[in-house]
Amino acid sequence: MRPVFFRxxxxxxxxxxxxxxxxxxxxxxxxSRDIENAKISGILVNTYHLLxxxxxRVIKKFGGVSNFMNWxxxxxxxxxxxxxxTLVKKIPGNGHITDDGVIFKCLGSKEILLTPExxxxxxxxxxxxxxxxxxxxxxxxxxxxxxxxxxxxxxxWAKRSKKEFVKLCRxxxxxxxxxxxxxxxxxxxxxxxxxxxxxxxxxxIGFDGLGYGGWTVxxxxxxxYEIARIISENSPxxxxxxxxxxxxxxxxxxLYDLGFRLFDCVLPTRDARHKRLYVYNAKSxxxxxxxxxxFYSYYIPDKEKHCADDQPVSLACDCLLCTNYSRAYIAxxxxxxxxxxxxxxxxxxxxxxxxLTERLRINS
RNA sequence: GUCAAGGUGGCGGAGCGGUCAAACGCACCAGACUGUAAAUCUGGCGCCCGUACGGGCUACAUAGGUUCGAAUCCUAUCCUUGACA
Numbered sequence: 001m002r003p004v005f006f007r008x009x010x011x012x013x014x015x016x017x018x019x020x021x022x023x024x025x026x027x028x029x030x031x032s033r034d035i036e037n038a039k040i041s042g043i044l045v046n047t048y049h050l051l052x053x054x055x056x057r058v059i060k061k062f063g064g065v066s067n068f069m070n071w072x073x074x075x076x077x078x079x080x081x082x083x084x085x086t087l088v089k090k091i092p093g094n095g096h097i098t099d100d101g102v103i104f105k106c107l108g109s110k111e112i113l114l115t116p117e118x119x120x121x122x123x124x125x126x127x128x129x130x131x132x133x134x135x136x137x138x139x140x141x142x143x144x145x146x147x148x149x150x151x152x153x154x155x156x157w158a159k160r161s162k163k164e165f166v167k168l169c170r171x172x173x174x175x176x177x178x179x180x181x182x183x184x185x186x187x188x189x190x191x192x193x194x195x196x197x198x199x200x201x202x203x204x205i206g207f208d209g210l211g212y213g214g215w216t217v218x219x220x221x222x223x224x225y226e227i228a229r230i231i232s233e234n235s236p237x238x239x240x241x242x243x244x245x246x247x248x249x250x251x252x253x254x255l256y257d258l259g260f261r262l263f264d265c266v267l268p269t270r271d272a273r274h275k276r277l278y279v280y281n282a283k284s285x286x287x288x289x290x291x292x293x294x295f296y297s298y299y300i301p302d303k304e305k306h307c308a309d310d311q312p313v314s315l316a317c318d319c320l321l322c323t324n325y326s327r328a329y330i331a332x333x334x335x336x337x338x339x340x341x342x343x344x345x346x347x348x349x350x351x352x353x354x355x356l357t358e359r360l361r362i363n364s
Numbered sequence: 365g366u367c368a369a370g371g372u373g374g375c376g377g378a379g380c381g382g383u384c385a386a387a388c389g390c391a392c393c394a395g396a397c398u399g400u401a402a403a404u405c406u407g408g409c410g411c412c413c414g415u416a417c418g419g420g421c422u423a424c425a426u427a428g429g430u431u432c433g434a435a436u437c438c439u440a441u442c443c444u445u446g447a448c449a
Contacts (some may be wrong), residue, residue, distance in 0.1 A: 028403080
């Protein structure tokens with residue numbers, strides 16, 4: 001049986017969990033109480049971005065991210081692997097990758113050297129409940145040989161990460177019961193054979209779980225569930241399977257069925273800021289049927305036709321927005337570009353996702 | 365009443381003889397967003413036909429005129445604003 005709890009230093013949390021991305025130790029437009037009030041039980045912060053700002057010195061002074069942002073629930077950090085993809089590989093001149101690690105030069109700031117060991121060490125200092133190893137993401141549309149190189153480097157970095165992790169756990173006197181989780185990340189692009197090999201070799205190294213990055217998935221509805229299945233079938237049953245950067249609500253439902261229990265994604269928060277609110281096609285939370293084909297749709301609050309709509313955004317929602325304000329009001333707030341629109345919409349979309357995980361628990 | 369400046373697409377506002385269906389901005393419409401360089405980006409936006417390349421029609425206050433050609437020059441009229449009476 002797949003894990004049913006996630007152990008945090010603040011307690012146990014039921015799975016599945018959706019972690020909104022609080023990349024720079026903030027879910028954009030929200031404060032930590034807002035996140036809690038959306039019934040979110042965990043967030044994900046980012047190694048690269050926190051290393052850059054506010055930097056290790058500040059985080060250390062607070063004894064970790066939880067104190068820094070007064071967040072008292074589950075906390076996960078990402079390794080910076082995704083930034084290797086988006087900030088270095090995709091933008092020539094922004095840095096370079098070697099077998100040792102990666103150097104970020106971007107955005108006029110000081111150079112940041114990130115090695116697998118450094119990523120682990122920094123994440124341990126963040127005080128997170130789950131640490132993710134630095135990986136070398138397989139870009140889209142590369143040859144088998146190129147993909148193979150990223151897999152090899154990912155494996156090599158995973159070994160070094162594990163070694164560093166064990167060393168630090170010993171140094172910090174962690175026990176098996178209170179140490180953070182450590183998860184590896186599977187690469188190999190769309191090559192099933194490479195994905196299988198990568199999964200098996202990571203399992204040999206030994207982790208608490210494996211991540212499957214959403215970045216390399218196909219476009220739109222062509223989500224590569226087959227790769228997810230390969231990872232699931234080749235990993236131990238007690239492993240956490242983490243859908244990194246995943247995803248749209250129906251993708252989460254589908255991956256849950258494949259054994260995935262942890263998810264993080266910028267979509268609900270970014271979409272909220274871009275005026276796309278998620279709405280369950282149901283008259284109440286109890287009537288939500290996530291098994292149905294079209295269990296949700298979007299509400300775009302900038303349409304003129306909504307300017308006088310006195311209904312709530314969603315009847316199947318108990319968030320701050322839906323229990324207090326009309327569609328007309330949120331449309332108005334967006335129209336006049338008041339920042340409260342972003343906050344209310346973000347809280348709403350996060351509550352949509354926390355309801356989604358609640359429904360998954362009920363249905364399983 | 366005299367003089368001056370002006371009247372451009374839903375709005376603001378460029379253009380001041382041809383490359384103008386008219387820059388740019390706003391508004392509006394459509395789309396994107398997946399381990400956050402993102403409160404962002406892309407496309408459309410007179411009417412008709414075509415998926416598109418494109419073609420046709422009507423337009424820059426109104427009516428005339430000059431010119432091969434006018435949103436752009438001239439005349440008259442009607443409005444707007446300011447100054448002087």
